Amino acid sequence: MAEVSGLIFDLQAHSVHDGPGCRTLVFLSGCPLRCEWCSNPEGWEVRPRVMFSSMKCKQREWNCTRCVEACPRGAIKVADDPEAEQQIVIDRSLCEECTTYECVAACRVEGLRLCGRLWTADEFMRIMNRDRQYWGPGGGVTFTGGEPLVQKDFILELLRRCRRDYIHAAIETTGHAEPEFFMEALSLVEFAFVDIKLMDPERHRRWTGVTNELILANITALAGDSWSGRLVIRTPIIPGVNDDDENIVATAEFMRDVGLEEINILPFHRLGDSKWTQLGLVYPFKDQESPSRETMERIQGLFKDKGLVCYVGYETPF
Ligand code: SF4
Ligand code: SF4
Known part of the structure; x- marks a missing residue:
């Protein structure tokens, strides 16, 4: 039987912001969303x-x-x-x-x-079992992208092998995945960041290319499941897109209704600008400034008012 393989467009060692301890970040190709502020457009498609x-x-x-x-x-x-x-x-x-x-x-x-290049699962695990020497206790691997759940067979194989080798697995996902598969994949990770970018389905479609019903349904299912992992919602704060009180309050109320407590808000940055240019694309947010500290504090306050714990930037404790 042919070995499972998949496309990875980047590997970054020594990450300390995307899950517990020291981690290797794995960027899997393919994404169903097209966020106009995306900082990894080279990961949109499942091809180099x-x-x-x-x-x-x-x-x-x-x-x-x-x-x-x-x-x-x-x-x-x-x-x-x-x-x-x-x-x-x-x-x-x-x-x-x-x-x-x-x-x-x-x-x-x-x-x-x-x-981006094709990796076999064997080749990938060789690198992880090399990297684990510097992770230390509590570290591991975080799968991100793109959207790490697009290459279904590949991510399931990598997650199963991580579990078999006692490697702590975390995931950063848009949550836009077929529900049964979403739950199957998440059952194999110990920590998850799932994005909520906007609460209004039509505004979500306007800025990301897809509506958010599937994402919210998956989050609701995961929050109500007996899954033993930790789920933190992540929201990139994009000025003029999702930083208004109405959207933030709606996000907070949704989280409260499904029993979630933790959110990490990340200020927009322009670090993806040069990648858009290198792909021959025009970055729609090239003149957009990052949100001010006051804006981030206002949004953090709105979440706190609803009884949630809100971490700003890289403050999430692991
Ligand atoms: S320019 Fe395009 S078509 Fe020509 S070799 Fe490069 S990738 Fe292939
Ligand atoms: S023209 Fe530029 S991109 Fe093309 S081969 Fe020469 S140095 Fe490389």
Whole structure:
């Protein structure tokens, strides 16, 4: 039988903000949402993504055209305007079916690089069993993304193997997954951050591309289940999108109604901006400032008024 494999677009060691202790963060490709403020757009699709860095590209200094010549589909050309921000232009509609990535192999300076590659479960577990030496007691692995529940067979296999090897598993999920599968996967983790981005279904669809009924139903089911793990709701605070009193109070009341007590609010940041550019996309939030401390304190106060425990930024105790 073929070994289970899946696409991972990043691994980060030594994380201390995404679950108990010291952890390895595993970024799985694929996401059903398209949040306009997303800081990991390279994880949206279950395929490797070609990223272009104008900082590293030597087209102008060296008159390099290696990628232009290497692409068998004619998808790359040198920009007509020598002053253009990006030295080369990629017609990404021609890249969708590409699996050979000759352009990346041709580039000697990482002007083009491939983000994401296929891992087998065996290979993954070898790395985890190496990393566990520095986790210390209480640490482990946190699966994030993208949305870690998109590659169903792969995540189930990794979670089962973590359990078999006594590795503490945590997950950061949008909660947008088929209910039965959601509960099956969550039964294999000890800690979960599940996002609530907006309470109004239509506003949720406007900003993320999907409505939130499935997400709220999954959270309700998990909160009412005999699951022994710890669930903390996470809400990124995006100015002008979800920072209004009406949305915050609705979130707090929903949590209270389903018996949840803890929420972690994260201030919007612009760290994903350059990734959108490297994918040939325009970041809609490129001029958006982070919410002020006063805004975060106001929102924290609204949650506290409803009897909830609200952690701001990286304050969540584990
Ligand atoms: S990903 Fe493939 S089609 Fe796209 S530019 Fe590179 S080689 Fe050409
Ligand atoms: S091969 Fe690399 S350095 Fe050369 S033009 Fe293409 S991206 Fe730039």
